[in-house]
Amino acid sequence: MTIAPGLLPEGLRDRLPPQAEAASRLMHRVIVAIGRHGYARVMPPLAEFEESLVGRLKSGRAQDLLRMVDPVSQRMLALRPDITAQIGRIAATRMGHVPRPLRLAYGGPVIKLRATQLRPERELMQAGAELIGHDGIAAVAEILRVALDALRAAGVRDITIDLTLPDLVETLAGGALPIPPARVPAIRALLDAKDAGGLAGADAAAYLPLLAAAGPIEAALERLRALDVGGALDTRLAAVEAIAATVGADVALTLDPTERHGFEYQSWIGFSLFGGGLSGEIGRGGTYTILHPDGREEPAVGFSLFLDPLVDAGLGVEPARRVFLPLGHDSDDGVKLRAEGWTTIAALAETDEPVGCTHILRQGQPQPL
Template identity: 80%
Template sequence: MTIAPGLLPEGLRDRLPPQAEAASRLMHRVIVAIGRHGYERVMPPLAEFEESLVGRLKSSRAQDLLRIVDPASQRMLALRPDMTAQVGRIAVTRMGHSPRPLRLAYGGQVIKLRATQLRPERELAQVGAELIGSESVAAVSEILRVALDALRAAGVKDISVDLTLPDLVETLAKGPLPIAPDRVAEVRALLDAKDAGGLVTARATEYLPFLTAAGPIDGALERLRALDETLALDSRLTAVEAIAATIEDDIALTLDPTERHGFEYQTWIGFSLFGRGPRGELLSGEIGRGGSYTIVHPDGHEEAAVGFSLYLDPLVDIGLGVEPARRVFLPLGHDAATAAALRGEGWTTIAALSENDEADRCTHILTEGQPRPL
């Protein structure tokens, strides 16, 4: 079958001017903002051996991987759907002897096996940071501050954070609300789907009150403490309260204890990030997420970590990163030194190649040694 010229696979797209420049600009701004907090950048490869991507994070699964056979090694490779596992591999191998906590940042393209209704794109620009060696309240608070600074640097307004407790069911199932191990996944999925009827059918009605515990942080914590008669969640709720106290008042903070989708490898805390554009445009869906997790070392021992990832494509789509053009047209015979000086001042120069060239898409023209508005 002949493929039409210019046709791309489903979920992949070209970025044209000025969005391509905006994407690069946003990536730079966010990476710089993260770096100001002491996070050093690493650049892992686009593809790795499949087992490296799957086995590095505890509880991660072989899903969403686009696989290819490496002709050099005859082994299965996978294109990265997320960069967190790669940073984890670097932390425990190449940088395994570096002092902890280890602060690393990253940015690049990732590719998903399938698109979703919320994210029709399969290739995404991802940028983030990982703090390896701790999952303490202080570590989570720092990561959240870094994420908020990164979003502000990108131009996001009205930022909100939705906290969750990914291991809620596992914690309660081992204590005050016992569930057989083979039913934990079912109850967890029903809570995640907010399926009250399903919980009744599954004879897990004791978990129903947690569906109504979500909301603004203060009220949610109060409702959860009322439900936690045996104090099984006390340490987590106290930690969440301490983290919330470090977040600025202009950030809307909520807690949904039963949210699980997308937090499959997070441990005691996770968070999603939302926001608006500079003109109040609501960004569709979450623009980032993070939380605590566990990295598995080659010798089998485990190390705590916390981090976040941001997706820049929704920001580019609403116009963030686009700057007003300052493009000056250089007629034939222009002075090269003058043109170089203009570029040094931040101008973009477009030089004529023939007498028929016109100043298309330029805002100025070089006349008598000065850029004049067109």
């Protein structure tokens, strides 16, 4: 089968000017904003042994992995679909001796095995931060502040945070709303699908009110507190309320207590991030558990931002200041202009035109075209 020239695999694409520059610019802004909170950047590899990617986070699964055999070691490699698991590996091994809390930042491409209708791209640019050693209220509040600062640095406005309680069903199933352990996955699936009819069954009807609890944070917390669960959620809801109080009034807060899509390894709290004028979520995070080689479990909390929707929306693109340097110009003039922040385009022949330039060099000074 002949492949058409320039054809790329489904879900992969070239970034051309000016979007390629915008993506690089946004990554720099986000990483700098995260770093100002004390998060040191690490750069894990794009691929590593499969077992390292799937065995470091508690409840993490071998899904969405693009695999290949390493010709050197003859072991199975996988391209990372997410960088968080790699940060967990680094924290548990290479930096296992570093005092906690450990604050790490990262940024780079990830590869998905399959695209989705909401996100047709398989290669994505991801940036984020992980706070390792703590997963309490103060740690979650800090991570949310860092995420908000990073999004604002990228130019995102009208930010919304949608909180969720990923282990809510397990918490209730073991006590206040008992169901057999074997039925927990089915109940979670019904809640994920917002299937009120399915939840009306005999052993699941008690979970039906959870669907109606989703909405703005104040109303959602009130509905959850009204549920007859014997105070099983009091501590959890008080923590959510305390975290919400640390978020500025310019950020909209919602709560969907049963949302689990994309929160497979998160523990007691998770969140999705949205921005005004941007389609779909632009970030996700929450608390989770890192597994150490000796079996020890360590709490952590973090977030990942998806930069591609920001680039597609035009963020990160800056007006060009491009000056055309005619043939025979003084090279010192070009050096001076570049030091001042200009982009210089030098003529290679007398017939060259200042295509794409905003200025032309005349008598040692840039003149508007």
